[in-house]
Amino acid sequence: MHTGVKKRRVLIPEPNSRFIVVSCPDCGNEQISFDRASTVVKCNICGRVLIVPTGGKADIKGKIVRVLS
Ligand SMILES: [Zn+2]
Numbered sequence: 001m002h003t004g005v006k007k008r009r010v011l012i013p014e015p016n017s018r019f020i021v022v023s024c025p026d027c028g029n030e031q032i033s034f035d036r037a038s039t040v041v042k043c044n045i046c047g048r049v050l051i052v053p054t055g056g057k058a059d060i061k062g063k064i065v066r067v068l069s
Contacts, residue, residue, distance in 0.1 A: 018034075018035050018067055020033060020064050021033075021067075022041075022064055023065045027043065029044060029045040030065060031044055032068070040053065041058075
């Protein structure tokens, strides 16, 4: 599982970042990720891209089934 690179941005603090459970639309696998992932997150089972980093809030390609706050 990717935990991403811990890189603090000086100008943009990230107070609202959360862990989320994302469901893969292809195989239904659910896995925990970070809604501001700094790297592309792929499904652990089939490899489908689930989260694409955008510089801010990540683009979630899968379905968010739960938010762990
Ligand atoms: Zn999958």
